[in-house]
Amino acid sequence: MTTALFARHALLPGGWQRDVLLEWDAHGDLTRVAPGAAASSEVRQAHYVLPGMVNLHSHAFQRAIGGLTEIAGDGPDSFWTWRDLMYRFAARITPEQIEAIAAQLFAECLRHGYTSVCEFHYLQRDVDGGSYARPAEMAERVAAAGAATGMGLTLLPVLYSHAGFGEQPLKPAQARFRTNVDEVLGIVEALGPLRNGQLEVGAAPHSLRAATIDQIRALASGLPPDRPLHIHIAEQQGEVQQCLDHVGRRPVEYLMDHVALDARWCLVHATHLDEAETAALARSGAVAGLCPTTEANLGDGLFPLAPFIEAGGRFGIGSDSHVSQSPVEELRWLEYGQRLLHQQRNVAHTRAQRHVGDYLWRAALEGGAHAAGRRVGLLEAGRRADLLVLDDAHPNLDGVNEAEVLGRVVFCGNDNLVRDVLCGGRWVVEDGRHVAQEEIARRYRQALRDLRAVTS
Structure with a gap:
């Protein structure tokens, strides 16, 4: 037919x-x-x-806390204070609830023009931190929400072993996220029968805080070579300083010293780059996964977009914590943040494409399709x-x-x-x-x- x-x-x-x-x-x-x-x-x-647009970074369960964390504390608020509130919520979600939340999110994303989502999935274990009878249970529920709504998915089971640099032990609030390399590869294998034109399965080391370089390399080598790999990196200045204190290198610099980055990789956020990291990331062919509404909501900072474009870098957009489900808002924030930073207009363009809306839409499609590892974007x-x-x-x-x-x-x-x-x-x-x-x-x-x- x-x-x-x-x-x-x-x-x-x-x-x-x-x-x-x-x-x-x-x-x-x-x-x-x-x-x-x-x-x-x-x-x-x-x-x-x-x-249709590609949403290259999503934590579906966080859709349910949108707007609930906008209350000032006694001291300066940041990503880290927001994270504590998110942990308390994540501690109680059941498989049935994550399926319902993901379905609501995907329906909203579809209505606003996303037709693909990369789900960075780290809520793996039960409420007591134990393994489900089927370790892929929570990921399967997200996949079921994708199938029910018609959303195209790239599922990315997350490697999450440590609470911070130096292999710090996980905190009790992180017990539901705990995985090692073998467990992640086992979840990837369990999800294999679900792969089809609408669903791909890759993997994601959560961050340099939560996975060691040796673990990251082991995961990359254990995953089939045509599958996507995503990682959070350099999202906050605090993370950059922790990395410098621990290994004497900035996060993207350190990752590139030890891992061969290429087009199968998506570096999510990568907000705080110096000039050398910006140029090296652009040369690598990896995608910068930018989430402007979440990065603004959390007060993270602004990605060095203009020099990255000038260096030929590839980027896409994601809704991350889902304070917005609109690709238009992500693209608008991406451009307007740069206008405020540089105090000029029409930043995101090339000599070949001076229409900013056209450049942003098409560049985000290209980068998003690579990050998703699916035949989408054109x-x-x-x-x-x-x-x-x-x-x-x-x-x-x-x-x-x-x-x-x-x-x-x-x-x-x-x-x-x-x-x-x-x-x-x-x-x-x-x-x-x-x-x-x-x-x-x-x-x-x-x-x-x-x-x-x-x-x-």
Whole structure:
């Protein structure tokens, strides 16, 4: 069975094209992308069509604490004070609840234009810190939420062995995260039968704080070579100083001294880089995984985007703690943070692409696709049938030409301009609503009620 969509304007690898016929098969793969086609009354039609965005960094369970940590303490608040609150919440989540929370998150992400999520999954053990009968139980629940909502997933079981540099023992609040290399590889193997066009499985050393260099190398060598690897790194100044104190190197510098970084790697945040690290990361082909709304929410700092772009670096965006589920907000924060930093306008561009919205969208697609390790990010035959239909009836898109579309989408207003979403060849959002929105929201509300009963 093949289905199709006719787009008056579609963003293809070479740029905007007109009168594009897109066809996909029953497996959810694009089989034909033909510009200059003729419209047919038998084929669904759309005006503006984009590739769906990749969300390259997610902790799904944190969706349930959005807005609950915005209370000032007695002293300066930071990532570290936020983390203590997050730990208390994570201590009580059940498999059923994480599935309900993840489904709500994925439905929201789909409605706003994400069609792929990389789930950095470290909530592995039961509430007492013991192993589930199936050690992959919690990851399987996230996968089930992806299947139910239609979201494309890259599951990244996390290696989390230590509380800090120097192999500090885990704290009681971190007991649910505890894994060693063999356990992570075992979870990866257990998830193997779930792999298909909609789901890939990689792995993630949590950070240089939580995994040693020897562990990181062992995990990288034990994982099949075509699978993605992600790691948190250099997110806060405190982490940079701890790394300097412990090994005499900055985090990215230290990692690159000991691990051969390449395109299978995604360095999440990488906020605090010096000039040498910025250039070396760009040369490596690894993706910088930028999460501007979370980095702003936590007060982390600003990534050196302009020199990274100048050096040819590859980046993507993620919603991380999910204070926002909108790729538009991530891209806007990414650019506006740089404008404030440099006190100038239109920072994210190249000589070849001076339209900032177009550059950001397409660069984030490319970097996100590499980080996901899936055939996504472009509208071309052989890729997944993941696409967004914009609301051409909205005033923000009235009378615009192709060159103006992404500038309007990213930088004009706060209305969501995504009308319909196709993900893996399945229409999962129609007229701005997820096809299972009411039932997903019902289960989410019940999960939150149950969690509040045991955490308050």
